[in-house]
Amino acid sequence: MRNELLSTAEMAEADRLTIAAGSLDGYGLMQRAGEAVAALVLARHPGAKRVHILCGPGNNGGDGYVVARLLAEAGVDVALWASGEPRAGGDAALAAAACTLERRPLSTLTAEAGSLVVDAIYGAGLSKPLTGDAKAAVDIVTGMNLPVVAIDLPSGISGDSGEVLGSAFRAALTVTFARKKPGHLLLPGRERCGEIVLADIGIRDEIIDQIAPRTFENRPGLWIANLPAPAVDAHKYKRGHTSVFSGGPSATGAARLSALAAARSGAGAVTVLSPANAMQVNAAHLTSIMLRKVDAIEDVDDLIGDRRPSTFVLGPGFGIGDKARDFTLAVLAKDRQDGGVEGLVLDADGITSFRNAASTLYEAAGRPDAPALIMTPHEGEFGRLFADIAGNKALSKLAKAREAAQRANAVIVYKGADSVIASPDGRAAINSNGAPWLATAGSGDVLAGIIAGLLAQGMPAFEATCAGVWIHAEAGSRFGPGLIAEDLPLAIVPVLRQLVENTVR
Structure with a gap:
């Protein structure tokens, strides 16, 4: 397993380089991300009474629209809640257009006990505190103690610092892509992520090598090649x-x-x-x-x-x-x-x-x-x-x-x-x-x-x-x-x- 961590800027560059390489376009990456999340929701929560998908206006919301469409096609009872409209002509707008479910304003969110929430509001790129309908959604979901699956990072957590920006979801499962971000490991973000699953959406290792990240998760793969082992002829001072x-x-x-x-x-x-x-x-x-x-x-x-x-x-x-x-x-x-x-x-x-x-x-x-x-x-x-x-x-x-x-x-x-x-x-x-x-x-x-x-x-x-x-x-x-x-x-x-x-x- 690779040990690199990507900042939010480096993750955006990884997306750009992947698209430039021609193997996938932006919508293809979004489709793969949504497929990974939907598969995990189906595997981990087969008995959920209802799944509420909360979508923001950016690419994280686009991932959410893909998840909503795929879960509905699989026979899951899905409720779709939107905060703002995706940018016209963007990948998120394409994902929203492909999802024919009724969209209700996030400001009117209601949920029931026994349901599951998929957080696709902002993800890792958030740089300012949650306000308005997003903050209200956090309060409602937290107050009801509903399980949350977060796409990329729980909304309200900085991907670069792990700080809680005003308020944030507390996820049971966070699904992220290509590489983890610093916010997955730094406190208090780490405590809000729950289990972290790293999904492969087609961003190849060669792309990460081009970016040459300088931040890593501290695991043995980072230093095991340098770990000393005494030679047969070693004496105490050689060690x-x-x-x-x-x-x-x-x-x-x-x-x-x-x-x-x-x-x-x-x-x-x-x-x-x-x-x-x-x-x-x-x-x-x-x-x-x-x-x-x-x-x-x-x-x-x-x-x-x-x-x-x-x-x-x-x-x-x-x-x-x-x-x-x-x-x-x-x-x-x-x-x-x-x-x-x-x-x-x-x-x-x-x-x-x-x-x-x-x-x-x-x-x-x-x-x-x-x-x-x-x-x-x-x-x-x-x-x-x-x-x-x-x-x-x-x-x-x-x-x-x-x-x-x-x-x-x-x-x-x-x-x-x-x-x-x-x-x-x-x-x-x-x-x-x-x-x-x-x-x-x-x-x-x-x-x-x-x-x-x-x-x-x-x-x-x-x-x-x-x-x-x-x-x-x-x-x-x-x-x-x-x-x-x-x-x-x-x-x-x-x-x-x-x-x-x-x-x-």
């Missing part, structure tokens, strides 16, 4: 060395969670870098994880010279302030060439430490041979470092993550139930397998460790980050109720096994 900075004696657990996650994700060697006053606390809890005293930048330099760690994690339980900034900049000052430092995962306290010194972080990460910088902020941390971006209501979560990544010269994981991973080169992925069980203390520390462990084994930064986010979420979903952060490092093992054995896609 990468991850070092995790620890906080003081009362705040060591977060670093150990990250370290264990890095080891479970496949890093051949993992070291906790502990201040002197926390050495005994850390030593009492570590076995396969190594331990080294690090109190000053000179200690970091010595470690890199002696043990050549390929990745670092800084932030979990570390504390906020000068020390976090100094250690971060010391790591980013190293070079990647000739087996140097590959990357730094900056999380939690590490991110917050730069809220008043962000430009120094961005400059350090922007050096030509600097280690890759990966930052994993939740919403609050994102706002501390990117206050102007976070406060811009015109930007979607996807756009905010992209802008932050380009500004910071870093891969950004804008965390949440709909985590967005964005790269400085413009690529971005939206995660769709998030689980509520991950909302537990220490979960983010484990995520940082997984990413660092994958990066240490040679995965490129964007792919390692996408893989880490997906594996972390998948482990949480499979474990389910009762999950605590200590469970996660071991819970990723069966997920990794299936990935390595190519049984998950």
Whole structure:
């Protein structure tokens, strides 16, 4: 399955290129879309007392007219409600003319219990809040708790941002075409879509390749080719060395969670870098994880010279302030060439430490041979470092993550139930397998460790980050109720096994 997501503009371009290629005209695409929806309605709701088709004036409404005609021909009791007239001569007008059912104004909508609603009012292209008869229809259908099948996207949801534009339908099933849109995965849109079915209407993969989308659904197919598997002759340092900075004696657990996650994700060697006053606390809890005293930048330099760690994690339980900034900049000052430092995962306290010194972080990460910088902020941390971006209501979560990544010269994981991973080169992925069980203390520390462990084994930064986010979420979903952060490092093992054995896609 392909992983690209199409913006509303890219979807319109896909339609245009398909029509230009001559394989289908606009009405042919509309016919195929309507056929796909009608088939699903017949398969999923064979006992519906009545089907109400709500049609808008654009191409989404045109799809609805095709659905209404096909369902009526199949013997279904159909009621057709229209909001406005299709543009004369357009494809939607052709579809409306081919549908001989009585058309009633959407403003007079009435429905009965046990009926089904097909929402073909606006779809993904809506850019302003629902008003008038469309908003009233949402209120009526929602008030009666009628099941809704949405064509493309529930009306009232932005296809690009997933935002609810005033009000919106809550669908049980959403049928979309060619590729999903960001609004299918970003909250709150994702919650309004119900089950999402992707229907093939004849837009070929070569057309999508011409558009070259830069947004993806974060699934294994996006990064599986880069997932590391140890060679027969591998030894521990060939599998990468991850070092995790620890906080003081009362705040060591977060670093150990990250370290264990890095080891479970496949890093051949993992070291906790502990201040002197926390050495005994850390030593009492570590076995396969190594331990080294690090109190000053000179200690970091010595470690890199002696043990050549390929990745670092800084932030979990570390504390906020000068020390976090100094250690971060010391790591980013190293070079990647000739087996140097590959990357730094900056999380939690590490991110917050730069809220008043962000430009120094961005400059350090922007050096030509600097280690890759990966930052994993939740919403609050994102706002501390990117206050102007976070406060811009015109930007979607996807756009905010992209802008932050380009500004910071870093891969950004804008965390949440709909985590967005964005790269400085413009690529971005939206995660769709998030689980509520991950909302537990220490979960983010484990995520940082997984990413660092994958990066240490040679995965490129964007792919390692996408893989880490997906594996972390998948482990949480499979474990389910009762999950605590200590469970996660071991819970990723069966997920990794299936990935390595190519049984998950």
